[in-house]
Amino acid sequence: MPEPDTSLSIxxxxxxxxxxxxxxxxxRDAGYNRLTVVHDVVGIxxxxxxxxxxxxxxxxxxxxxxxxxxxxxxxxxxxxxIAMFVDRSxxxxxxxxxxxxxxxxxxxxxxxERVKPILDMAISRFNAFARMSRELEEARSQLESRxxxxxxxxxxxxxxxxxxADAYSLLRKTAMNQNRKISEIAESLxxxxxxxxxxxDT
Amino acid sequence: xxxxxxxxxxxxxMPLLDSAILVAAKEKRFAxxxxxxxxxxxxxxxxxxxxRMAVGHFQVxxxxxxxxxxxxxxxxxxxxxxxxxxxxxxxxxxxxxxxxLWIRMAVHGAIADLDPAAAGRALRHVVAERLxxxxxxxxxxxxxxxxxxxxxxxxxxxxxxxxxxxxVEIVYVPPPLMADALASGTIDGYCVGEPWNTAxxxxxxxxxxxxxxxxxxxxxxxxxxxxxxxxxREPEALAGLLRALCRSAQWCASRENHRELAEMLGARxxxxxxxxxxxxxxxxxxxxxGGEARxxxxxxxxxxxxxxxxxxxxxLWFYSQMVRWGQVAHSAGNASIARETYxxxxxxxxxxxxxxxxxxxNAKVEGALVAPTPVGSAGASLTLGPDGFFDGTLFDxxxxxxxxxxxxx
Numbered sequence: 001m002p003e004p005d006t007s008l009s010i011x012x013x014x015x016x017x018x019x020x021x022x023x024x025x026x027x028r029d030a031g032y033n034r035l036t037v038v039h040d041v042v043g044i045x046x047x048x049x050x051x052x053x054x055x056x057x058x059x060x061x062x063x064x065x066x067x068x069x070x071x072x073x074x075x076x077x078x079x080x081x082i083a084m085f086v087d088r089s090x091x092x093x094x095x096x097x098x099x100x101x102x103x104x105x106x107x108x109x110x111x112x113e114r115v116k117p118i119l120d121m122a123i124s125r126f127n128a129f130a131r132m133s134r135e136l137e138e139a140r141s142q143l144e145s146r147x148x149x150x151x152x153x154x155x156x157x158x159x160x161x162x163x164x165a166d167a168y169s170l171l172r173k174t175a176m177n178q179n180r181k182i183s184e185i186a187e188s189l190x191x192x193x194x195x196x197x198x199x200x201d202t
Numbered sequence: 203x204x205x206x207x208x209x210x211x212x213x214x215x216m217p218l219l220d221s222a223i224l225v226a227a228k229e230k231r232f233a234x235x236x237x238x239x240x241x242x243x244x245x246x247x248x249x250x251x252x253x254r255m256a257v258g259h260f261q262v263x264x265x266x267x268x269x270x271x272x273x274x275x276x277x278x279x280x281x282x283x284x285x286x287x288x289x290x291x292x293x294x295x296x297x298x299x300x301x302x303l304w305i306r307m308a309v310h311g312a313i314a315d316l317d318p319a320a321a322g323r324a325l326r327h328v329v330a331e332r333l334x335x336x337x338x339x340x341x342x343x344x345x346x347x348x349x350x351x352x353x354x355x356x357x358x359x360x361x362x363x364x365x366x367x368x369x370v371e372i373v374y375v376p377p378p379l380m381a382d383a384l385a386s387g388t389i390d391g392y393c394v395g396e397p398w399n400t401a402x403x404x405x406x407x408x409x410x411x412x413x414x415x416x417x418x419x420x421x422x423x424x425x426x427x428x429x430x431x432x433x434x435r436e437p438e439a440l441a442g443l444l445r446a447l448c449r450s451a452q453w454c455a456s457r458e459n460h461r462e463l464a465e466m467l468g469a470r471x472x473x474x475x476x477x478x479x480x481x482x483x484x485x486x487x488x489x490x491x492g493g494e495a496r497x498x499x500x501x502x503x504x505x506x507x508x509x510x511x512x513x514x515x516x517x518l519w520f521y522s523q524m525v526r527w528g529q530v531a532h533s534a535g536n537a538s539i540a541r542e543t544y545x546x547x548x549x550x551x552x553x554x555x556x557x558x559x560x561x562x563x564n565a566k567v568e569g570a571l572v573a574p575t576p577v578g579s580a581g582a583s584l585t586l587g588p589d590g591f592f593d594g595t596l597f598d599x600x601x602x603x604x605x606x607x608x609x610x611x
Contacts, residue, residue, distance in 0.1 A: 060246075060247075060250050060253070061246055062246065062247070063246045063247055063376040063378070063379075064247075064376060065246075065247040065249040065250065066247045066248050066249050066345065066346050066374060066376060067374045067375065067376065069249055069278075069279070069347075070346065070347050070374040071374075091257075094253075094256070094257060094280065095257045095258075098253050098254060098256075098257045098259070099257075103249070103253065105279075
């Protein structure tokens with residue numbers, strides 16, 4: 001891997017503060033210290049003009065990408081021409097970036113080797129962040145389904161006089177027979193109980 | 203299901219009223235009827251649509267009508283060769299100004315009739331007045347440099363004696379943020395598609411001064427951008443999609459479907475705004491602000507007047523404006539790239555089996571028709587017009603050089 005060119009000035013634009021911090025940390029750890037993070041694009045033209053970044057990293061969800069690109073066309077706001085990505089011919093890097101949800105703009109004429117490590121770092125951090133968010137989401141939904149199953153068990157224990165273990169195995173058997181998730185069965189049962197039974201004091 | 207192979211197509215779109223034809227093609231199963239499994243992906247910027255076309259995530263996309271031309275001319279980063287074989291309707295934009303600006307315009311004779319000439323004249327007086335008082339320049343917003351909004355706004359200002367590069371400032375703002383920018387005083391006016399004019403007028407934040415349908419009558423706003431490589435590889439899939447879009451356009455045009463269409467577009471997964479907002483643009487009964495409504499009959503035309511036909515004269519007019527505003531240098535080669543971006547040949551060959559009206563010509567003189575006029579067509583009879591620009595200037599695509607020369611400042 002080539003030695004990072006730490007003299008480059010990098011602007012990170014991301015409305016997601018947590019992700020911006022993750023990217024900033026990654027770049028700082030790699031030795032880049034001329035980093036600026038912006039969460040809001042209001043007044044960005046002035047910031048760009050002040051910072052005069054060599055590289056701009058922005059997330060693809062950002063609705064202000066069009067605004068940012070239009071600024072590159074206005075020489076009044078941006079002193080130096082800025083093109084997109086490291087190198088148009090580097091299709092693999094471009095695809096990896098778009099897949100990861102990140103886009104980078106680079107001052108025209110900057111050599112590929114100097115910018116590639118920055119883009120690679122941004123891509124890997126974006127991917128890591130997406131993975132983290134997904135895991136968090138999964139953990140949350142696992143917790144949700146456990147709560148549902150607990151409530152369904154409670155209903156069965158009360159209405160059918162079953163033990164906790166029997167209530168659970170009934171839910172499980174039903175799920176297997178119907179080829180559905182146990183949490184789905186639990187949810188249907190809770191809904192049905194809510195419809196059929198008189199209101200409980202919960 | 204018959205033996206026909208089904209085609210998977212992924213289309214990017216922006217949440218705007220004029221995504222209607224694409225959205226209804228999926229929701230009303232016009233695409234499915236052509237054996238197309240159409241997936242729609244909502245995007246947050248035109249830049250994303252362009253990038254995701256370039257890396258092959260999308261085969262086709264809802265695009266600003268000048269965007270494919272800009273892509274083929276190499277004016278945007280990371281653009282793949284893109285063709286426009288169908289337009290997604292005519293009209294749909296408006297110019298909205300702040301209440302404060304409207305009051306000054308009214309003092310100078312602007313009345314609430316959407317007339318571009320009168321509103322523009324009043325605006326010129328306001329600009330002169332502010333210059334005299336050394337007030338800050340008026341600031342107008344559009345959504346993208348390569349957009350009908352940008353060129354229409356500039357055309358209107360210039361034709362009314364306001365120099366866009368000198369007398370006002372033009373900035374870029376994403377559509378959903380326009381009304382807020384107007385309310386906060388960041389901008390004094392904007393040109394955008396629906397429902398983002400209604401977003402301001404329905405909350406009494408601004409007034410619609412004029413509309414695209416009056417500035418350049420019968421003009422396209424969005425097209426279907428198609429990755430050129432994919433189109434070459436999958437001509438059948440493309441032809442099927444064009445037929446589906448044409449049937450969808452017919453459905454969207456029908457008044458009795460407007461309520462359903464408005465609900466569809468207003469839904470959370472789409473534009474996420476009240477269906478009532480969509481109905482203004484669909485019916486042409488505009489909420490122009492100040493509690494007033496105006497009927498603009500051709501405000502948004504999805505099907506009639508060959509509304510989906512990709513006229514080469516439209517492509518060339520957009521090109522002429524790119525030259526006018528310094529986005530590209532004029533050359534015979536560049537003009538040819540622009541002309542070849544729009545593909546009426548693909549449109550005709552795909553839609554022939556439908557028996558709908560197909561124009562015989564590929565280009566027309568914009569402004570030649572001052573009233574609805576029957577024109578040469580195949581399949582069914584066709585009435586076009588009125589078309590052309592509010593100031594009466596003709597655009598003859600065969601005299602492109604003269605037109606560009608006349609607009610040189």
